[in-house]
Every structure is written in structure tokens, then in C-alpha cells.
Amino acid sequence: MSSTKTTEMENVVVRFSGDSGDGMQLTGTLFSNLSAILGNEISTFPDFPSEIRAPQGTLGGVSGFQVHLGAGKIYTPGDDADVLVAMNPAALKVNAKGVKKGGVIIFDEDSFRKSDMEKAGFKTENPFEELNISETIQLIPAPLSSMTQSSLEGFEMDAKSILRSKNMFALGLICWLFNRPVDQAVHFLENKFSKKKSILEANIKVLTDGFNYGGNLHLSVNTYKIEKSHDVPKGKYTSINGNKATAWGLIAASKKAGLELFLGSYPITPATDIMQELALRKDLGVKVIQAEDEIAGITTALGASFAGALAATSTSGPGLALKSEAIGLAVMAELPIVIVDVMRGGPSTGLPTKTEQTDLLQALYGRNGESPAVVIAASTPADCFHYAFMASKIALEHMTPVILLTDAFIGNGTSLWKLPKLAELPEIKPNFAQPGMEGLNVTARNEETKARYWSVPGIEGFNHRNGGLEKDYNSGSISTDAANHQKMVDTRQAKVDYISNVIPELVVEGDASADLLVIGWGTTHGHLMTAVNSLNKKGKKVALAHFNYINPLPKNTEEVIKKFKKVIVCELNNGQFATYLRSKVPGEYLQYNKVQGQPFTVSEIESHLETIL
Amino acid sequence: METKTIQYTLKDFKSDQAVRWCPGCGDYAVLNTMQKVMAELGVAPHNTAVISGIGCSSRLPYYVSGYGFHSIHGRGAAVATGVKVANPALTVWQITGDGDCLAIGGNHFIHSVRRNIDINVLLFNNQIYGLTKGQYSPTTKKGYVTKSSPFGTIERPFRPAELTFGAGGTFFGRVLDVDLKSSHMTMMAAAQHKGTSIVETLVNCVIFNDGAHNWLSEKATRYDRVIILEHGKPMIFGANNDKGLVLDGFNLKVVTIGENGITENDILVHDAKCQDSTLQLKLALMEGPDFPVALGVIRNVEAESYDEAVVNQIHEIQAKSKIKTFDDLIDSCEQWEM
Numbered sequence: 001m002s003s004t005k006t007t008e009m010e011n012v013v014v015r016f017s018g019d020s021g022d023g024m025q026l027t028g029t030l031f032s033n034l035s036a037i038l039g040n041e042i043s044t045f046p047d048f049p050s051e052i053r054a055p056q057g058t059l060g061g062v063s064g065f066q067v068h069l070g071a072g073k074i075y076t077p078g079d080d081a082d083v084l085v086a087m088n089p090a091a092l093k094v095n096a097k098g099v100k101k102g103g104v105i106i107f108d109e110d111s112f113r114k115s116d117m118e119k120a121g122f123k124t125e126n127p128f129e130e131l132n133i134s135e136t137i138q139l140i141p142a143p144l145s146s147m148t149q150s151s152l153e154g155f156e157m158d159a160k161s162i163l164r165s166k167n168m169f170a171l172g173l174i175c176w177l178f179n180r181p182v183d184q185a186v187h188f189l190e191n192k193f194s195k196k197k198s199i200l201e202a203n204i205k206v207l208t209d210g211f212n213y214g215g216n217l218h219l220s221v222n223t224y225k226i227e228k229s230h231d232v233p234k235g236k237y238t239s240i241n242g243n244k245a246t247a248w249g250l251i252a253a254s255k256k257a258g259l260e261l262f263l264g265s266y267p268i269t270p271a272t273d274i275m276q277e278l279a280l281r282k283d284l285g286v287k288v289i290q291a292e293d294e295i296a297g298i299t300t301a302l303g304a305s306f307a308g309a310l311a312a313t314s315t316s317g318p319g320l321a322l323k324s325e326a327i328g329l330a331v332m333a334e335l336p337i338v339i340v341d342v343m344r345g346g347p348s349t350g351l352p353t354k355t356e357q358t359d360l361l362q363a364l365y366g367r368n369g370e371s372p373a374v375v376i377a378a379s380t381p382a383d384c385f386h387y388a389f390m391a392s393k394i395a396l397e398h399m400t401p402v403i404l405l406t407d408a409f410i411g412n413g414t415s416l417w418k419l420p421k422l423a424e425l426p427e428i429k430p431n432f433a434q435p436g437m438e439g440l441n442v443t444a445r446n447e448e449t450k451a452r453y454w455s456v457p458g459i460e461g462f463n464h465r466n467g468g469l470e471k472d473y474n475s476g477s478i479s480t481d482a483a484n485h486q487k488m489v490d491t492r493q494a495k496v497d498y499i500s501n502v503i504p505e506l507v508v509e510g511d512a513s514a515d516l517l518v519i520g521w522g523t524t525h526g527h528l529m530t531a532v533n534s535l536n537k538k539g540k541k542v543a544l545a546h547f548n549y550i551n552p553l554p555k556n557t558e559e560v561i562k563k564f565k566k567v568i569v570c571e572l573n574n575g576q577f578a579t580y581l582r583s584k585v586p587g588e589y590l591q592y593n594k595v596q597g598q599p600f601t602v603s604e605i606e607s608h609l610e611t612i613l
Numbered sequence: 614m615e616t617k618t619i620q621y622t623l624k625d626f627k628s629d630q631a632v633r634w635c636p637g638c639g640d641y642a643v644l645n646t647m648q649k650v651m652a653e654l655g656v657a658p659h660n661t662a663v664i665s666g667i668g669c670s671s672r673l674p675y676y677v678s679g680y681g682f683h684s685i686h687g688r689g690a691a692v693a694t695g696v697k698v699a700n701p702a703l704t705v706w707q708i709t710g711d712g713d714c715l716a717i718g719g720n721h722f723i724h725s726v727r728r729n730i731d732i733n734v735l736l737f738n739n740q741i742y743g744l745t746k747g748q749y750s751p752t753t754k755k756g757y758v759t760k761s762s763p764f765g766t767i768e769r770p771f772r773p774a775e776l777t778f779g780a781g782g783t784f785f786g787r788v789l790d791v792d793l794k795s796s797h798m799t800m801m802a803a804a805q806h807k808g809t810s811i812v813e814t815l816v817n818c819v820i821f822n823d824g825a826h827n828w829l830s831e832k833a834t835r836y837d838r839v840i841i842l843e844h845g846k847p848m849i850f851g852a853n854n855d856k857g858l859v860l861d862g863f864n865l866k867v868v869t870i871g872e873n874g875i876t877e878n879d880i881l882v883h884d885a886k887c888q889d890s891t892l893q894l895k896l897a898l899m900e901g902p903d904f905p906v907a908l909g910v911i912r913n914v915e916a917e918s919y920d921e922a923v924v925n926q927i928h929e930i931q932a933k934s935k936i937k938t939f940d941d942l943i944d945s946c947e948q949w950e951m
Contacts, residue, residue: 037949191947229951238948248942255939262699264691282927283934284942287698292724296691299684299721303664303695306682307703311695329685419948422939457680457696457703460659465628465675467683477630478675 006179008225011070013078014174017095018087019056020049020063023167026192027085028065029414031174034184036239036416039228040069043381043526044239044414045077045599050269050353057111057119062094071227075526077413079601082224083177085170087111087144089120089127096131104138104222106173108166110145140221142213144169151209155202165206172210178224182211233418240417242381242410243270246314246340247277249388251284252420254310256389257396257428261286262309264300266293266319269352270408271342274314294322298339302326305335306466308456310392312338317346317359320403321366327401328367331492333466334443334452336395336402336430340388343407345597354597355409357522357572363403364551364580370489372496374398375551377405377522382417384410387548389425396430398499399451405550407572409599410523430454433462441476442466443488450495500552506545506560514541516613517564519589521547521577524600528570531605540613547577558585568592568612570605621652626661628678639790639816640670640737646793647706647735648677650800656704664693666718668710669744670737670816687718690725693732694919701920704804707734712742715751715771726780728919729808735800736773736811739818740825747821759821774897774911777811778890784810785897785912790817791830795841795908802910808918829906838901842909844885847877848896850905857881858896865895867904885913 054061068078193200254261305311345351438461455462472479569578658679665671666689674681748761788796803810840850857880
């Protein structure tokens with residue numbers, strides 16, 4: 001007998017988990033997007049292995065996709081899941097610990113044969129007991145594989161392709177569980193498979209059958225109802241991942257500056273999507289070179305910058321190391337370039353698909369000589385657009401390399417994005433040499449900002465030679481003069497320092513009258529903000545100062561920090577920003593650090609902060 | 614781009630910087646010939662970009678009027694690639710040496726050749742590291758004693774032609790610093806070639822490897838030891854123009870005209886435009902004392918250049934795509950009102 005009841009919830013976390021070939025990323029993305037269309041805020045986090053196809057059914061091959069959706073403000077993809085979909089025993093084993101008390105686990109009972117369980121390393125025939133899964137968690141066995149097979153009976157598909165559609169059955173079931181009509185999912189599928197009619201029909205059939213199967217489940221299952229969000233400003237939205245947002249931010253900046261966009265890059269996880277996204281945009285005139293190596297990625301871009309393009313390169317930590325010398329050349333030649341570092345676990349090859357904030361000191365200091373570069377960091381998938389745009393604006397207006405730090409978490413994760421119009425974005429005025437300045441030297445600069453004037457080949461009257469050797473401040477010729485070198489070093493530093501005049505001031509969020517200030521930077525904003533809000537709600541006084549501009553720091557940094565009695569810097573490394581802050585604003589900083597290749601969880605931050613309040 | 618509207622002279626391509634190579638360095642002659650070719654090409658200095666890496670020869674951009682970029686060790690080919698792709702209207706020259714190009718920059722070298730970017734590369738080969746004061750390079754002859762090979766190198770040298778041909782090069786020429794006429798002809802052909810033009814420039818380092826090319830460059834014997842190849846002309850050489858090359862099975866053979874019934878008609882005619890590079894490679898790899906060393910234009914074939922292909926593909930996609938502006942791109946994504 002069906003005795004379904006519906007629970008209303010403000011926020012819910014769903015985790016889809018299966019083999020890396022099970023289509024969990026697609027399933028998760030479709031469910032997130034249709035939730036957003038129905039008016040929810042969303043934040044997602046794909047968590048996949050670095051192996052493309054690890055042996056089927058093994059722990060190493062488990063691929064997950066988590067989405068946090070709700071009526072309230074959503075800052076993170078959530079800690080533990082309310083609902084886990086496990087396509088096989090390995091997925092169950094990897095994710096069982098991350099399910100909330102009172103949550104639900106839906107699993108494909110057809111994939112829990114003895115051999116499947118052995119592959120996942122279970123020793124008994126009862127994996128649930130073996131994993132010591134809380135009795136409060138409701139288990140929903142569903143024969144996803146066999147139901148998919150019977151759903152597609154009569155379709156002219158091979159057995160393998162039929163079985164591959166079982167993710168759509170799971171999606172249908174989840175849509176039923178969350179009272180989501182499948183029409184919207186059908187619409188997404190129509191877009192995705194518009195050129196593959198047979199796959200489209202099969203997917204729709206399985207999806208619909210999955211939904212109906214839920215309705216016929218003779219189980220006492222809670223379904224969920226989540227209200228629309230009322231916090232978001234009205235407007236048109238999409239969901240976007242950080243890498244795509246970064247690519248689009250660069251495009252927007254090139255259009256705003258009236259320049260061609262040039263990307264020189266080399267494939268590297270988790271940054272490759274930026275190159276791939278830009279390679280698609282030939283219609284907007286973007287020039288992309290997939291270079292022979294990381295060094296050629298940045299040096300082709302520097303050549304393009306010398307020739308007058310908005311130049312960028314995209315990479316991850318090991319690639320940033322390889323680009324160090326060329327970044328130094330950009331510092332010395334005072335050429336604009338944006339270097340995007342989508343950080344991953346290190347050192348060396350490290351954890352290619354996992355997230356960390358461990359490249360900060362490399363970005364700040366990892367070059368020979370006195371070599372100041374601008375460093376900024378994005379904090380959500382959607383704001384990668386804004387910071388890629390601002391990185392370009394600063395590079396072009398101040399004639400300096402700008403390193404933009406994102407990471408695997410926000411690069412691959414998605415969040416809601418209010419769609420911009422080009423006209424609404426800030427103006428970008430590259431620091432070009434102007435008509436009338438003919439004959440100026442390669443080192444001639446704006447006296448106030450210290451930004452070198454940019455003159456590019458093809459224009460008469462500005463012939464010059466640039467390069468990596470030190471130049472004379474006045475004539476632009478190469479020079480080894482002692483006093484001149486000091487002056488040039490100081491000038492390049494002053495140019496970067498000046499940028500603190502054009503970036504926004506540091507903002508204090510949460511309870512500004514608190515004694516305790518939490519400091520974070522970049523990708524951790526969501527987790528830190530959620531923890532601080534939650535403590536404030538409990539009546540505990542704590543504030544948050546979150547940095548996106550790292551070098552130079554916002555002008556009021558010292559003023560903000562000195563207002564608080566106790567300061568704790570939370571970051572996904574062993575204390576790199578804390579070290580940097582100690583050198584810039586001396587004082588006592590507590591630290592909360594984690595280097596596990598995973599983002600913070602809100603609960604771990606909250607409980608740690610409670611111990612020091 | 615301005616062409617031929619103004620007559621330029623060598624002086625138009627001299628910068629205000631004093632040239633600071635060692636007295637007697639072979640680079641002077643190459644610079645001079647290059648500037649002559651630049652003037653005759655008729656491309657304005659401001660439409661000319663000269664890019665280099667690091668090394669003695671890589672100082673060259675400072676001495677040429679126009680736009681120059683003295684980059685970092687080995688990366689000149691990549692920088693030049695970026696310059697040309699960003700602005701295909703520019704005439705781009707790359708200046709590099711045997712260390713810069715074939716050791717630290719080897720990867721960029723083969724890939725720029727493979728892509729066939731329209732740049733003119735002068736590869737100064739003096740078989741030594743000069744600027745770091747005398748270490749062996751990838752082209753140093755095996756057994757040669759240098760500061761870093763005090764008992765003679767044990768390494769087998771690269772032959773730049775082999776790398777160029779192996780990477781699918783469309784242009785390979787070779788010049789000798791002291792042989793001005795053939796240098797001029799070869800550099801001019803390189804500049805006019807669309808695609809990556811590699812000109813191996815045999816230069817003498819008077820300080821660290823003096824006389825490396827003496828076997829070729831001695832005036833009295835030079836024309837018995839080199840052959841200057843020109844497309845469509847018979848492969849005849851020798852101080853008395855009496856020697857020539859013929860095929861003997863799959864191999865080349867030196868013959869004397871007038872001996873053993875050999876006439877001028879028996880001599881091979883050079884085909885630099887032949888897509889099949891087999892014979893051109895054989896010519897490029899000839900070495901003394903049994904063979905003359907080939908100078909001149911050894912290979913010069915047509916193929917789409919990379920920079921051209923980049924632009925063509927953009928135009929093709931732009932003609933088809935509905936996305937014309939950034940706002941169109943935004944409109945194209947799945948979106949909803951909230």
C-alpha cells in the first residue's frame with residue numbers, strides 16, 4: 001500500500017553516485033538545472049576520479065555529483081546528503097558516510113549481486129550492515145537496470161546502450177521524489193540530443209518510466225517539496241560552471257576593450273575546459289592555440305600581447321610552475337597578460353581532479369628577481385566571470401601580468417548566474433600610446449599609475465625593442481646601471497601597488513561588532529559565510545572578511561583587521577595566506593587549515609569556530 | 614600593409630643602437646644581408662617584427678629598426694607564433710642560435726615548423742654556446758673539446774635540416790656568413806615564402822669556435838666545397854663550374870663534366886618545389902670531403918600557413934554561426950526568469 005507523504009524543506013542536498021561511465025554528471029546537471037528553472041537557488045560540485053574509466057564497479061571508478069538546492073540563500077554544494085543515489089555497491093561504500101541521519105539512499109538493486117559486492121570489497125552479503133548505516137536512513141531498493149531493460153524493449157539498441165540509459169531511470173525517480181515534473185528534463189534532453197533522435201526517444205521513455213515507477217512504489221516514502229527562492233534579484237538566470245564563466249569573462253573583456261582575444265594553452269586538469277570553451281568561440285573571433293607545452297602556452301600569448309591582443313593562458317599548478325619564467329618576462333617587458341590557474345591538489349602531479357588553495361605563494365612569489373604580479377581569486381563558479389573580466393581590465397589598464405586563481409571546486413562546480421549584458425559591464429581602456437606620443441621610449445609611462453604606454457607593431461611612429469633585459473628608465477635602451485636598476489625595480493613595484501586605488505575595499509560580513517574575525521580568500525567564501533551566518537543565528541558573535549584581491553591587498557585591509565581582538569585565517573593549505581598577511585599586516589593570526597583535496601565542510605568550520613569563540 | 618609604395622634602404626632598417634658583437638663575428642654579415650633583404654622586400658619597418666630568444670645572435674632585434682622582442686631562452690619560436698597569429702599582416706622574423714633553437718627551444722622549433730607559421734627563421738649555427746662562453750651545443754661535432762667537454766663531446770650532433778624535414782618543413786635554405794650573394798638570394802626567397810622558412814646560417818664564432826666552417830669558407834677552395842642550389846638550375850659547382858651531381862642508384866654522386874662522357878645534360882636539375890622531400894634531404898645532408906655542402910634554397914614548397922588557417926576557420930565559422938556578439942552568446946544559453 002502506498003502511503004506517500006510529503007515533507008516541506010527549505011534546502012536539500014542530493015548526491016548522485018555511480019561508475020564513471022554511468023552518466024552521473026549528466027544526471028546531476030539535468031536535475032540541478034531543472035530545479036533552478038523551478039525557482040531554486042543551486043550550487044553543485046562534481047567529484048570525479050582522475051582515471052577516465054577505472055575498472056567497472058571498483059572504488060577507484062566512483063564518480064559523484066552533488067547538488068544543494070533550496071528556497072534560501074545557497075552558498076555551497078552542502079556537506080552531507082539528504083538523498084544519495086547509488087548505482088552500485090562501490091558508490092554506496094564511498095558515499096555512505098556522507099548521508100544525513102534521516103536521509104534516503106536509493107540504490108540499483110540489480111547491481112548488488114555477489115560479484116558486484118566483491119568488486120567493491122564487501123566481505124559479507126549485507127553491505128548496509130557492513131557499512132553500519134544508521135537505522136534512521138531509509139533504504140529504497142529499485143531495480144534500475146532491469147526496469148530500464150524492460151522500458152526499452154523493442155527499441156533497436158544494443159544491450160550496452162540500453163543499460164547505459166539507466167541514469168535516466170534514476171533521474172525520473174528523483175524527479176518524482178522531489179515533485180519535479182519531467183517536462184523540463186525532457187526539454188533539456190531535446191536540446192542535448194537534437195541530432196540523435198533514437199537516443200533522445202530512448203532517454204525520454206526511460207525518464208518517464210522512472211518517474212511513473214516512483215508513483216507506483218508501494219513503499220512508505222517521504223517525497224520532498226521545496227519552495228521557490230525569494231532571495232535572488234529578479235532577472236534572467238542560467239547555471240554556469242567556473243571554467244565556462246572564466247572563458248566568457250575573458251571574451252566579455254576583449255569585446256569591451258575592443259581587442260582580439262588570444263589564448264595560448266595546454267591541456268591540464270582541471271583547467272582544460274577553459275581552452276575548450278574558448279576554442280568553440282571562433283564565431284566571436286577568439287584565437288586559440290593549443291600549444292606544444294605549458295611554456296609555449298604562455299609565450300605564444302606573450303607574443304600576442306606584444307602584437308596588441310588581449311592575451312591569456314590557462315593552466316593548473318604544475319603548469320603555473322612551468323610558466324614562471326615567462327611571467328617574469330611579462331613583468332619585465334610590462335606586457336598585459338592574464339594567467340588563469342585552476343588550482344588542484346599538489347605538489348607535483350598531486351591530486352589532479354581535487355581542489356586546494358596551495359598555489360597562492362607560487363603565484364605571489366614563484367619567480368626569479370623582484371617580480372611583482374597582480375594576484376586575484378574568484379570565490380564562486382559564477383563570479384569567475386567577474387574576476388576574469390577584472391583580471392583583464394587590470395592587465396590592460398596597468399600593463400602587468402595578472403594571475404587569476406580559481407580551483408577545481410569552483411571551476412567544475414556550478415552556481416546560478418544572473419545573465420549580464422555587455423553594455424552593463426565596466427569600460428576597459430587599455431593603456432595605449434596615443435597619437436601625438438610618436439617616438440616615445442619603450443619605458444615611457446603614465447606618471448601617476450606608472451603603467452607603461454602600450455604601442456603595438458603595425459603602427460607607424462612607435463617602433464621599439466622590448467625584452468627581458470633591464471632597461472634604462474629614460475631612454476628604454478638596455479642598461480646594467482646600478483641606480484637605474486633600483487629605480488626600475490621600485491617603479492614596477494609602485495605600478496602594482498597603485499592598483500590598490502582602483503580595487504574595491506574589503507567588506508566585513510556577518511556581525512561586524514564581533515570580537516572574532518574569520519578571514520578567507522577565494523573559493524572558501526560559501527562555506528565560511530554559511531558557518532558565520534549559522535553562528536550568528538545562534539547568537540554567537542563572529543564576522544567574516546573575505547579576500548578576492550590578494551596582491552595588492554585592498555587599501556583598508558589593516559584598518560579592518562585591527563578592529564578585531566581575534567583573527568583566524570581559514571584556508572585549504574597549510575597557512576599560505578596567513579603567512580602573507582603576517583608580512584603585510586603584522587599581528588597575531590590563528591589558522592584553520594585543511595589539505596585533503598576537498599573543500600571545507602560548513603560543520604567542521606562551525607564547530608572549530610565554536611571552540612575559539 | 615604597405616608594399617612597394619615607398620623605396621626603403623638598408624639604413625631604414627638600422628636602429629640607433631650600436632652593434633655589440635665581437636669584432637670579426639659572422640653575425641655582422643648576416644645582419645647586414647638581412648637588412649638589405651628587408652629594404653628590398655618593401656615592407657615598412659613598423660610592419661616588421663623581429664623576435665628572438667637568448668644568445669649572441671638573439672641580440673639582433675636591438676639592431677633592427679621596427680618592432681623587436683628579445684624574449685627568453687628557447688622561446689622565440691613560440692613568441693613569434695603568437696605575434697604572427699595575433700596580427701598576420703606583420704612580417705615576422707625569428708632570430709635564433711643552435712643552442713636556443715635546438716636545445717632549450719627544440720620543442721618550439723619542431724612545432725612551429727610542423728604548423729607552418731609564416732615566419733622567417735634565421736638559425737645562426739656556430740656549433741657552440743658563445744654568450745655563456747664556450748660550451749658544446751647540439752650541433753657541435755662529436756669529439757670536439759669545449760669548456761664543458763674537456764675530453765671531447767660524446768654526443769651525436771643534430772643536423773638542423775633533418776629536424777626541419779622530419780617536422781614536415783616547407784622551406785629549408787642554408788647560407789654561409791661570408792658568402793654574401795647566395796645569402797641574399799636565400800634570405801629573399803625565405804622572406805617571400807609563405808610558411809615557416811628555416812635558413813640555417815653557418816656563422817663563425819671568432820672567440821670560442823673560430824674556423825668551425827673554415828673548410829667551406831676559405832675563399833680559394835670555397836666553390837669546390839659548396840654547391841649553391843637554385844630551383845630549376847643544374848646542380849653544377851666547382852671553381853671552374855665543371856663538377857656536378859648525378860644519381861647513382863638511390864645515392865648522389867659527384868661527377869666531372871667532360872670526363873667519362875658526362876655532359877651538362879646528365880647533371881641533375883634542382884627541384885626545390887617538389888613535395889616529395891627525399892632528394893632535397895639527401896642534398897641538405899651532403900658533407901665534405903666527398904660531397905659539397907649545399908647552400909641556397911634546398912626546399913621551398915607551398916602549403917597553407919597556420920596563421921592563414923586560423924583566420925580562414927574563424928571566417929568560415931562566423932559566416933555560419935548565429936552568435937555575432939557577446940550578447941548573442943548570452944542569449945544562446947539555457948535561461949530562465951527568477
